[in-house]
Amino acid sequence: MPGHPALVAALALTAAAACGEALSGPxxxxxxxxxxxxxxxxxxxxxxxTRFLVDKELPxxxxxxxxxxxxxxxxxxxxxxxxxxxxxxxxPEQPLADLLANTGFWRRLAESHGADLVISGxxxxxVADRSGYVQQDAISPVTGQRVRRTVFAEREGFxxxxxxxxxxxxxxxxLYEDHFTGQNTLSGQGNDRxxxxxxxxxxxxxxxxGIVEPRARTAQRILFTD
Amino acid sequence: xxxxxxxxxxxxxxxxxxxxxxxxxxxGEMRFGVEAxxxxxxREAIFRWEKILKVHPxxxxxxxxxxxxxxxxxQFDRARQEYEEARRLxxxxxxxxxxxxxxxxxxxxxxxxxxxxxxxxxxxxxx
Numbered sequence: 001m002p003g004h005p006a007l008v009a010a011l012a013l014t015a016a017a018a019c020g021e022a023l024s025g026p027x028x029x030x031x032x033x034x035x036x037x038x039x040x041x042x043x044x045x046x047x048x049x050t051r052f053l054v055d056k057e058l059p060x061x062x063x064x065x066x067x068x069x070x071x072x073x074x075x076x077x078x079x080x081x082x083x084x085x086x087x088x089x090x091x092p093e094q095p096l097a098d099l100l101a102n103t104g105f106w107r108r109l110a111e112s113h114g115a116d117l118v119i120s121g122x123x124x125x126x127v128a129d130r131s132g133y134v135q136q137d138a139i140s141p142v143t144g145q146r147v148r149r150t151v152f153a154e155r156e157g158f159x160x161x162x163x164x165x166x167x168x169x170x171x172x173x174x175l176y177e178d179h180f181t182g183q184n185t186l187s188g189q190g191n192d193r194x195x196x197x198x199x200x201x202x203x204x205x206x207x208x209x210g211i212v213e214p215r216a217r218t219a220q221r222i223l224f225t226d
Numbered sequence: 227x228x229x230x231x232x233x234x235x236x237x238x239x240x241x242x243x244x245x246x247x248x249x250x251x252x253x254g255e256m257r258f259g260v261e262a263x264x265x266x267x268x269r270e271a272i273f274r275w276e277k278i279l280k281v282h283p284x285x286x287x288x289x290x291x292x293x294x295x296x297x298x299x300x301q302f303d304r305a306r307q308e309y310e311e312a313r314r315l316x317x318x319x320x321x322x323x324x325x326x327x328x329x330x331x332x333x334x335x336x337x338x339x340x341x342x343x344x345x346x347x348x349x350x351x352x353x
Contacts, residue, residue, distance in 0.1 A: 026321050027260060034300040038337045207335060219332055221294045222321040224287035225260050226253050 026222045033219050038211045039166055039176045041117075047081050047212070048115035048169075050088040053096060055124035055161070061193045067123050067162070070201055071208070079213045086113055096122060100165060103172030110169030117175070117212075121164040125197055130157040130185050157185045160200035164208065178211060180204040252282055259291060268295045286316035290325060297329060302336060305329060 049071045057063035068088055076083040092105055099105075110118050131154045140147045159181070166176040182200035201208075206215060259274040272295045279288050293308035309326045316322060 027264075029263060029294070031294065031298040033297060033332065035332075035335055036300070036337060038335070210335060217332065217335070219297075219328060221297070221325050221328065223260050223263060223291050223294055224321070225257050226287070 024225055027225055028220055029223055031219045031221055033217045035210055035215050035217050037214050038178075039117075041081070041212055044116040044212075045082055046084055046113075046115050046169075047075065047117045047119060048084045048086070048088075048110065048113050049075070049119045050109065051091050052120060053091065053099075053122040055122055056126050057123075058125060058127060058193050061125065061197065063123055063125050063197075066194065066197060067121070070198065071119065074201075074205060075209065075212070078209055081212060084113055084115055091120070100167075100174055105172065106167040107169070107172030110167070110172065116169045118167040118169060119164060120167070121162060123163070124159075124161040125193075125200075126159050126161075127193075127196075128157045128159070129189075130155040131189075153187065154189050155185050155187055156189060156191050156196075157183065158191075158196040158200060159183050160197060162201075162204075164211070166211065176211065178207075180207065250278055250281070252278055252285070252288075256288070256291070259295075263291075263295060263298075268298050271295050272299075284315055286312045286319060286322060289315065290319075290322045293329070294325065297332075302333060306333070 049068055052064045052067050054063050072083050072085070075081060089109065092099060092102065094102065106118055110116070131152065133150050134153045135148055136151050137146055137148055139145070160183075162180045164178050164180070165174055167173065168175045182203035184196060184200050184203070186196065206217070209215060210217075255274045255278040259271040262268070262270040262274065272292060275288055275292050275295065279285070279292070282288060289308045289312035293305045293312060296302075296305035296308060306329070309322070309329055312319075312322045313326055
């Protein structure tokens with residue numbers, strides 16, 4: 001009997017229902033929702049993350065190189081796909097729309113590396129001064145009472161803007177595209193740029209990985225008990 | 227000593243048998259389903275709620291709970307239908323509205339679907 005968990009659970013549930021215990025009113029529950037991949041990855045095994053078009057970047061960050069390396073690393077670590085480790089070749093100098101329509105280039109690129117899917121994109125990483133006066137609560141050293149005071153706070157606001165394009169290796173045609181934006185305000189000036197970049201990417205990393213692999217997402221919902 | 231757990235199980239079986247003799251009550255089945263859901267037994271919860279829904283088809287709370295259960299199983303089309311029914315039956319209910327809006331937000335991460343549970347990718351460009 002103790003080895004039959006389903007029966008034990010059913011009996012426990014029956015007992016709880018019979019007692020009509022504690023449950024009442026709306027109840028918050030956490031779900032783990034299975035989300036399908038946004039791209040049909042059947043037949044897709046090898047992925048080439050190639051170069052990115054850089055819109056705006058900070059002087060001390062090689063944004064193209066960092067994005068390629070970041071995406072490859074996270075996809076290798078967190079998906080079952082084979083992420084090719086090759087030097088990404090330069091992109092043709094074309095306006096974005098023309099580049100995306102250049103199916104011959106993408107097909108040849110995929111063929112030369114044996115890639116089933118090519119990922120490229122356009123990226124922008126900027127910082128803005130967000131310093132200003134803020135209100136702070138503090139305990140007065142004189143009276144011991146809580147006082148509100150206005151102080152000047154130095155802050156930096158980072159923004160990462162990322163468009164991703166997924167191109168089918170066999171045809172060079174665009175299979176899917178998506179756009180992500182993350183913002184983060186940090187205290188002080190001269191914050192480490194790469195740390196800020198990685199933490200911004202983390203904000204939408206699950207959504208990016210969810211394009212090529214099914215992911216579980218947690219969500220909160222309300223159930224009614226009566 | 228050994229008879230104590232057996233006695234407890236006996237009581238539980240007795241409770242089950244007692245309940246089995248009664249027609250299912252809305253409150254009882256709702257709570258039973260919620261208890262099951264809290265343990266991750268969403269299919270059991272759906273079974274309970276679908277059963278009692280036949281007797282109370284206009285109960286917005288039941289439709290809401292079913293929507294949540296279908297969502298948790300990844301059956302998004304069924305979930306949407308149930309949320310919309312719950313909203314139709316009780317348009318002013320804040321919890322149902324919040325659930326529905328959160329569901330819609332999550333749905334934006336879904337591929338365009340031809341049918342429930344059979345996602346197909348959104349082609350970005352034609353062939």
